[in-house]
Amino acid sequence: MTAKIIDGKAFSAKVRAAVATDVETLKAKHGVTPGLAVVIVGKDPASEIYVRNKVKQTAEAGMNGWHYELPAETTEAELLAKVEALNADPAVNGILVQLPLPKHINESAIIAAIAPEKDVDGFHVINSGLLATGGRAMVPCTPLGCLLMLKDTLGDMTGMKALVVGRSNIVGKPMAQLLLDANCTVTIAHSRTRDLAAEVAQADIVVAAVGVPELIKGAWVKEGATVIDVGMNRIPKEDGKTKLVGDVEYAAAAERASAITPVPGGVGPMTIAMLLRNTVTATCRQNNIDPDAL
Numbered sequence: 001m002t003a004k005i006i007d008g009k010a011f012s013a014k015v016r017a018a019v020a021t022d023v024e025t026l027k028a029k030h031g032v033t034p035g036l037a038v039v040i041v042g043k044d045p046a047s048e049i050y051v052r053n054k055v056k057q058t059a060e061a062g063m064n065g066w067h068y069e070l071p072a073e074t075t076e077a078e079l080l081a082k083v084e085a086l087n088a089d090p091a092v093n094g095i096l097v098q099l100p101l102p103k104h105i106n107e108s109a110i111i112a113a114i115a116p117e118k119d120v121d122g123f124h125v126i127n128s129g130l131l132a133t134g135g136r137a138m139v140p141c142t143p144l145g146c147l148l149m150l151k152d153t154l155g156d157m158t159g160m161k162a163l164v165v166g167r168s169n170i171v172g173k174p175m176a177q178l179l180l181d182a183n184c185t186v187t188i189a190h191s192r193t194r195d196l197a198a199e200v201a202q203a204d205i206v207v208a209a210v211g212v213p214e215l216i217k218g219a220w221v222k223e224g225a226t227v228i229d230v231g232m233n234r235i236p237k238e239d240g241k242t243k244l245v246g247d248v249e250y251a252a253a254a255e256r257a258s259a260i261t262p263v264p265g266g267v268g269p270m271t272i273a274m275l276l277r278n279t280v281t282a283t284c285r286q287n288n289i290d291p292d293a294l
Helices: 008-030 045-060 076-088 107-113 125-132 141-154 172-181 196-202 250-254 268-286
Strands: 035-041 064-070 094-097 161-165 185-189 205-208 226-229 233-236 242-245
Touching (some): 008 045, 035 045, 035 076, 064 076, 141 205, 141 226, 172 205, 185 196
Parallel strands (some): 205 226
């Protein structure tokens, strides 16, 4: 069996096009323009590239965008003040504070300070609680993107056995909740699971989000399973350069799976697309507009 490649670049382009159409509808019918504020503290190169892409794609979708670059020595109190100002600004519908933050700033305190209705990352404890209890939450971008790709590939997932490898608040736990909501039978595993191979072998769906290069061996994957690889790990090559690999042994897994995401080019492009979609959702909710009616 040769797996179908789930092309995150192509899928995310469709999502962004749909978002742009929704933005035009909001402008034309409701006189509302979604606005996203992105705050970055310090000079982390990877974060700077990621933020530039967010800012660029926000503009391409027709949204208002604000980009705040704060120096690394910014205090926690100063960052909290910036967040409070954005909370109070009615033109700002979504707020994203780029992580990681400098060590002298408490990330949990900053996330907690963001108004839950503007928390387009879906990290606030209120949104986490709403998601866990079936409420109207803002859903973290990466798991939401994974879910859309799974639905596009598999359709109805009712009764399927799904394995989430990873237990982070950002991906693993919300991913498991989304799969439960899709009527899957869900298991959460992690790097300390005693017999990870046996868990993988039973799964119709594997979502790998543990951050360990090629932890999941291709031979473990059940014939015909669908594999979503969230991992982004940079490892050295023989020529002294580096390459990106996922949490799954890709080539071997692709021989057994029915569908699989590549790394790079799979889940990664979906994250920003989901951020834009979440901003539209937040804008609709703040203006008492049904996002499904756009």
